[in-house]
Amino acid sequence: MEYVLGVDVGTTSVKVCLCPVGGGEPVAAQAKDTQAEVPSEQGARGSKQNVPKVVSALHGCISRLPKDLLKHVVRIGVCGQMHGVLLWHHTSADSAWEAIEKDGVLVRYEARRSKVSALYTWQDTRCTKDLLDSVPKPDSHLRCYSGYGCATLLWMAKNKPEKLANFNRAGTIQDYIVALLCNLDTPVMTTQNAASWGYFNTETHKWNTEILQGVDFPVNLLPDVTKSGEIAGTLSDTWYGIPKGTPVGAALGDLQCSFLATLENATDAVLNISTSAQLGFVVDVIGENCETVEYLPYFNGKYLAVAAALNGGNTLATLVKLLQQWVLELGFSVPQSKVWEKLILLGKDESTTSTLKINPLLLGERHSPESCASVSNINLSNISLGHVFRSLCEGVIENIHTMMPKEFLTNANITRILGNGSGLSRNVVLQKAVEKSYNLPLEFTSGGDAAKGAAIAMIPK
Structure with missing residues (x-):
């Protein structure tokens, strides 16, 4: 062979x-x-x-x-x-x-x-x-x-x-x-x-x-x-x-290449979350100029309509490293894998739903390079680790949704989102945030690897 x-x-x-x-x-x-x-x-x-x-x-x-x-x-x-x-x-x-x-x-x-x-x-x-x-x-x-x-x-x-x-x-x-x-x-x-x-x-x-x-x-x-x-x-x-x-x-x-390995139908969009994050789908021609959506050359003369966020899995990883550092400063040591495991466990608890809002723009965005991260609506009942992690995951997805809202997908006849990238496939809290923002099926296929x-x-x- x-x-x-x-x-x-x-x-x-x-x-x-x-x-x-x-x-x-x-x-x-x-x-x-x-x-x-x-x-x-x-x-x-x-x-x-x-x-x-x-x-x-x-x-x-x-x-x-x-x-x-x-x-x-x-x-x-x-x-x-x-x-x-x-x-x-x-x-x-x-x-x-x-x-x-x-x-x-x-x-x-x-x-x-x-x-x-x-x-x-x-x-x-x-x-x-x-x-x-x-x-x-x-x-x-x-x-x-x-x-x-x-x-x-x-x-x-x-x-x-x-x-x-x-x-x-x-x-x-x-x-x-x-x-x-x-x-x-x-x-x-x-x-x-x-x-x-x-x-x-x-x-x-x-x-x-x-x-x-x-x-x-x-x-x-x-x-x-x-x-x-x-x-x-x-x-x-x-x-x-x-x-x-x-x-x-x-x-x-x-x-x-990641999209090529993932897409199955013309009505699919792909959401990739690894270091950064991208949501997009294939189109035949360049669309109208939009500050947050780019049309990148694909294969066979086609283009990808893509919202490419600088803030993705790197934002969540920053929280994990920060927690590790805090614990180390207190005189203890916790493996990174254990921090991830605990955060996801706490974040997927439905009781962690709160009004805490996290804007995760640690790196700004290309269309708004001077933007910074922020946290709002803080109160005594929503500052547990579970609340913070869930709110951060929702903030990452909300940022992408701001760049490419659900209406942009439905107007292009997109019927489902295919998930891709380790930052998304391993994080059920992030997956729930996608379904909440886009109200479209989120599925994982055997593809996705660049x-x-x-x-x-x-x-x-």
Whole structure:
């Protein structure tokens, strides 16, 4: 049997799976946390990751897949966290990666630390509203926000031009992975990832080069763009048994791949809650401009109508870490898993219904970056852990509902919501909040994994 390898380079972990070419569920899968976050010189406004650690996590996943199955991989599909950007310096004589061999056989690839920058992620907020307002609007139906590749590069051009001068390539982390596997001289980016950077017109399939040149943007760093689903190159060497010459797809967006693996019917919407949160569905054409809903390029000329919230599972995780810290300061220690377990148990108790209101905008939102979190209607009867956790879950969903209300779904003939992401599937309190806000069936299917979607996208037609 032949297989397609799917790879998802996520914000907190790398996931891989092997899917049969003939269709069906993955026959093997692995995941590994990257633990790649590094301090930023911008403090809380910065968000950076260590690229060598991400590459190492990828190898850790692949090395644990069955060797007898890897020999039968005929395609590789790669996706990953959107919007972010990393820089690297690469020439045919001076590579940005290194092939580690033993007895003449490739063992693994490593990112060369001196040739790559950190990954500036989608969570980076160094670009102020004043900076973004000072440059012309994109020639695109999509806006450009802080954390988007073009915004980060613009900030660097204005504040750290000497650092930019050290590099001649740029892309998302998944673009770098594809370039590394195929030993590409120049990266290739799909329309999905190009659109996530800003200043890319999805209808003409071109960067807004003239606009960017007018603000001294380093346009030489903009990658070549190809259609989603196209092949970027071939595996440059045998890799854990996967044959040299295996076609590798140009890297895709993790959101699109997650939807591809989840959607079953045209009347389905998908709600994904992991680090952040997204609610959306597939449409044939770009809809009317809306401050809180974006139309992202999907597959086969279609688009995703998406409300993408910065505040999702990360907000709940912040509460868990805060509780752990408080308990530690009191001289005790509680495992994170136990905190989650207890919060969900307390929160699902129907008697915890209260008037406590939590606005969970710890990270603001792209359409309202200066917004902050707040708590209101506090009284002596609603400050137990159960009340607080339930109210926070309801606040996370209410924020999404504000961005894409139920009427938006019903007007598009959406009849059910498919749940996706560990932040939602493991949290019954959050699930109840979804049903309360949208009054639509919430179901979980066997799909949902972005790595699986990356594999599906590359299955030979």
